[in-house]
Amino acid sequence: MKLMQELDKVYYFMKRDIISFSTYKTNILLSVVSALFGALSYAFWGANASMPSVQNLGMPVVTYLLIGLAFNTYLSQSLTLVQRTINPWSLEEVLVSPTGLVTFIVGSSLWGFIWSTLVIVIYLAVGVLAFGVILSVNIIGTIIVVGLGIGTFIGFSMIGAGVLILTKQGDPVTTIITLATNLFGNVLFPISVMPFPLQIVSFFVPQYYFFTCIRPMLVGQAIGSILPDLAILGVMCAIILPVGYLAYAWCLKTARKNGTLSWF
Amino acid sequence: MKPLTTPNEYAVEARNLTKTYTSKIRSPGSKTGIFRGGETRTVAALDHLDVKIKRGELFGLLGPNGAGKTTLVKILCTLLPPDGGTAVVNGFDVARQQMRVKESIGTLFSVGERGFFWRLSGYSNLEFFAAINNVPRSGRQQRIMEVLELVGLKDKAFEVFQKYSGGMKRKLALARALLGDPPILLLDEPTTGLDVTSSRAIRDFIKNDLSRKRGKTVLYTTHYIEEVSQMCDRVGIMNHGKIVALDTPEALKGMAKKGEVADIVVKNMSETQVNSLRTVGGVSSLATEVQNATLGQTRLRIRLENVDALPTVLDFFFREKIKLVNFRQEEPTLEDAFIELTGAGVSE
Numbered sequence A: 001m002k003l004m005q006e007l008d009k010v011y012y013f014m015k016r017d018i019i020s021f022s023t024y025k026t027n028i029l030l031s032v033v034s035a036l037f038g039a040l041s042y043a044f045w046g047a048n049a050s051m052p053s054v055q056n057l058g059m060p061v062v063t064y065l066l067i068g069l070a071f072n073t074y075l076s077q078s079l080t081l082v083q084r085t086i087n088p089w090s091l092e093e094v095l096v097s098p099t100g101l102v103t104f105i106v107g108s109s110l111w112g113f114i115w116s117t118l119v120i121v122i123y124l125a126v127g128v129l130a131f132g133v134i135l136s137v138n139i140i141g142t143i144i145v146v147g148l149g150i151g152t153f154i155g156f157s158m159i160g161a162g163v164l165i166l167t168k169q170g171d172p173v174t175t176i177i178t179l180a181t182n183l184f185g186n187v188l189f190p191i192s193v194m195p196f197p198l199q200i201v202s203f204f205v206p207q208y209y210f211f212t213c214i215r216p217m218l219v220g221q222a223i224g225s226i227l228p229d230l231a232i233l234g235v236m237c238a239i240i241l242p243v244g245y246l247a248y249a250w251c252l253k254t255a256r257k258n259g260t261l262s263w264f
Numbered sequence B: 001m002k003p004l005t006t007p008n009e010y011a012v013e014a015r016n017l018t019k020t021y022t023s024k025i026r027s028p029g030s031k032t033g034i035f036r037g038g039e040t041r042t043v044a045a046l047d048h049l050d051v052k053i054k055r056g057e058l059f060g061l062l063g064p065n066g067a068g069k070t071t072l073v074k075i076l077c078t079l080l081p082p083d084g085g086t087a088v089v090n091g092f093d094v095a096r097q098q099m100r101v102k103e104s105i106g107t108l109f110s111v112g113e114r115g116f117f118w119r120l121s122g123y124s125n126l127e128f129f130a131a132i133n134n135v136p137r138s139g140r141q142q143r144i145m146e147v148l149e150l151v152g153l154k155d156k157a158f159e160v161f162q163k164y165s166g167g168m169k170r171k172l173a174l175a176r177a178l179l180g181d182p183p184i185l186l187l188d189e190p191t192t193g194l195d196v197t198s199s200r201a202i203r204d205f206i207k208n209d210l211s212r213k214r215g216k217t218v219l220y221t222t223h224y225i226e227e228v229s230q231m232c233d234r235v236g237i238m239n240h241g242k243i244v245a246l247d248t249p250e251a252l253k254g255m256a257k258k259g260e261v262a263d264i265v266v267k268n269m270s271e272t273q274v275n276s277l278r279t280v281g282g283v284s285s286l287a288t289e290v291q292n293a294t295l296g297q298t299r300l301r302i303r304l305e306n307v308d309a310l311p312t313v314l315d316f317f318f319r320e321k322i323k324l325v326n327f328r329q330e331e332p333t334l335e336d337a338f339i340e341l342t343g344a345g346v347s348e
Helices: A002-022 A025-048 A052-057 A061-084 A088-095 A101-131 A139-167 A172-184 A196-202 A206-218 A223-258 B069-076 B098-104 B122-132 B137-150 B166-178 B196-213 B225-231 B249-255 B271-278 B307-319 B334-342
Strands: B010-025 B039-054 B058-062 B084-089 B105-108 B184-188 B217-222 B234-239 B242-247 B260-267 B283-292 B297-304 B323-330
Touching: A002 A025, A002 A101, A002 B122, A025 A061, A025 A101, A061 A101, A061 A139, A061 A172, A061 A206, A101 A139, A101 A223, A139 A172, A139 A206, A139 A223, A172 A196, A172 A206, A206 A223, B010 B069, B010 B217, B039 B069, B039 B084, B039 B217, B039 B242, B058 B196, B058 B225, B069 B084, B069 B184, B069 B217, B098 B105, B105 B166, B122 B137, B122 B166, B137 B166, B166 B184, B166 B196, B184 B196, B196 B217, B196 B225, B217 B225, B225 B249, B225 B334, B234 B249, B234 B334, B242 B249, B242 B334, B249 B334, B260 B307, B271 B283, B271 B297, B271 B307, B283 B334, B297 B307, B297 B334
Parallel strands: B058 B217, B058 B234, B105 B184, B184 B217
Antiparallel strands: B010 B039, B010 B084, B234 B242, B260 B297, B260 B323, B283 B297
């Protein structure tokens, strides 16, 4: 009964966001067009690039780039999802209702995830239809990797949102994670092209493990081939997600105590 | 979970409630740079406040800006934790039984319309808030239409919120507070910024429908004296985080009955002259308000110890060659009690 009530709330959070989102038609169009153009540019580059130093990608360069680009967009969206739910005025209205923090975060983020997933489909469709990218998705493996990746990034997102609730403007967490993803995350180039000291940094960055795991899952490899990296990603997710939740809850509590919740 | 206190005649009980805010001051004169943090100032928003509101009562909380009214409401609705003391709403402790408190109350904040989703219709907004306020799915649609009808917005239910007028937005905020049919309503300055007609419509609805007909307990905060004077069963006057007087509007007016009031509009009176007037014999208090800046007119509300002091005051104006634009002699009102207790200006 209680679970149904919470799911009902999550549904109405999502319904609210879909209705709101659907009224910004220009924004929808621009998102689709940017996804198409982004995918096309990288795919053209990937299809025509000769990269002697990245011969051991395990897949064509175009496939490598498209997956990196598509899922980098996905993770970037995840990174700011919780932050985007912080409208100071509606935040107070929600907090004064008998709705728990978990329902609030899940409900407010759900539509963002669904839309990001639709954008990924556009990216991959461009690759498949226009550049002959061959995908053979290991569905279970992909779900596990994406789940752990999202969990990790939602953890980061909650830390960033918590910092934003306190600082009101400027969140260093999101900036650092974005920079780290682009440089050390194995997104658009393998870390083997970087100097060795920088490669070491990658091993401490969850994004590296996410991209190392997701690519084989989309070209049909068995989950056993990524098990060590997947385990590290799982451990990172198991740490970052609860830490993120606790950090967010603490920042929210502090802002409430200081009476600064709506001071944006 | 059982209530912490036995349900009694009080819907709201606050005991020894305190709340302090700390803020950084960066004044042009202070030797503090951007990264030095500024000087820290501590302000007691609530200073050992005690208040009890009876079940079914329409209770007005009157006070100047910064008196602590909103802080009290935010503590009672669990948005803000108190530093000390206890507050019990509908028998539930605001610190330990937050969910039960939230289920017992409906809230409206003075900027409540900013908590809506502007691209959604009034109905869709209420549908969302009904869901998160545990209104059962089966009766949700009916309840939404009921509250929309109550506040007179049924015909506008499916219009987009951003096209609502200010009065309609505030009515929708009131409808939102009523969605769960809570026994207690915490209304923080519900008419601020509204035109006279919308204000009156909302006040009448709160008094006649919610309070008298439906028996809701209402905590109504405002800095408009006339509002509480006309509609509330009891009024607490709040200043500097304390309730400095609490009684029926009539009894509070009675507190100020002693003496006389002279309401005078003058032209080109200097600050020095205003201060001199305060020291004139028989003047017990004086509040000022700019009446017309262009014409240099100031309204003075002078409390006199007795009617015999009036000639002395008038003599002061003649001596100082101050032109009187308007003069009225009145019996003290709730406004005078408010000014006397809070030391606020007429317009505050």
